[in-house]
Amino acid sequence: MKKVLLCLLIGVLSVSVFSQAEITEKELKDHMLFLTSEKNAGRYPGGKANRRVVKYLKKEFKNIGVKHFDMGYKQTFNATLRVEKGIDKKPVVKTCNVVGFIEGNDVALKNEYIVLGAHYDHLGLGGPSSKSDKKHTIHYGADDNASGTAALLEIAEKIASQKHLLKRSIIFIAFGAEEQGLLGSKYFVDNPLVPLSQIKLMINMDMVGRMNKEKHVYMGGAGTFPDGVDFMQTLGKSLNLTPIVHAGSVGGSDHVSFYKKGISVLGMHTGGHPQYHKPEDTIDLINFEGQKQVADYIFKTIMKLATTDYNMVFIKQD
Structure with a gap:
């Protein structure tokens, strides 16, 4: 009887571990509910809300099994904030990137890195980057970029389960502070935690929560690594997605900072919408099924490149 109960318990635990490691719509939504909550007030750099979000991200990394570098999970920097026209003095606040890693197993290739990133900040109560006439109103930033941040956590969890x-x-x-001028990514590439020459690809997720009925997934920079355009098109189509793949078109988000340092990049998103940089960018408009499909696409991309000796060299695009 004891043997039967033990087998049942092992079976239940195995199912539980497997389900937790999978990318799920529920977990994506749970992360986004926190990130877009009223108390986090649009995730503006500096202040109590920023610290609360950073604490959440650190805890998730630790629970997933993502290791920290010597300085811990926080890479702290000062961010000079954008201000309305006519205001001369720009406030400076302390914020940070939240960084961790999973080490590879190959004696040589473990010293090569693929970076997966997403900015967690947004516009707070609006400010100069807002496209709304509603002043002092929470800009929830569900798609921009709670969607990418939630995907980052879910993909990290699944990769951790297959790290062997x-x-x-x-x-x-x-x-941090992407909306203030790509400040977090600029700080990272200027103060890298590993030699930049060892970073072979940077994949950035910015607005991956609004997939349309045609299942379009847009990306720029696929031509910055060998056969990248064909690679991303073939993989996307195999997952019943409609990838819109550009060899160049590198611009608009944190991957730009890496590209300027001669690092191959992929900038991933599901397209623009009328709620961009407005208070109406809310969680009720997120396509969680589509977001999961994008996350699975990116997970498979990373695994195909990180579990093989795929030739990774930088190719500059015009």
């Missing part, structure tokens, strides 16, 4: 397969190492970064 990795040859290359993976760095996960939740960037």
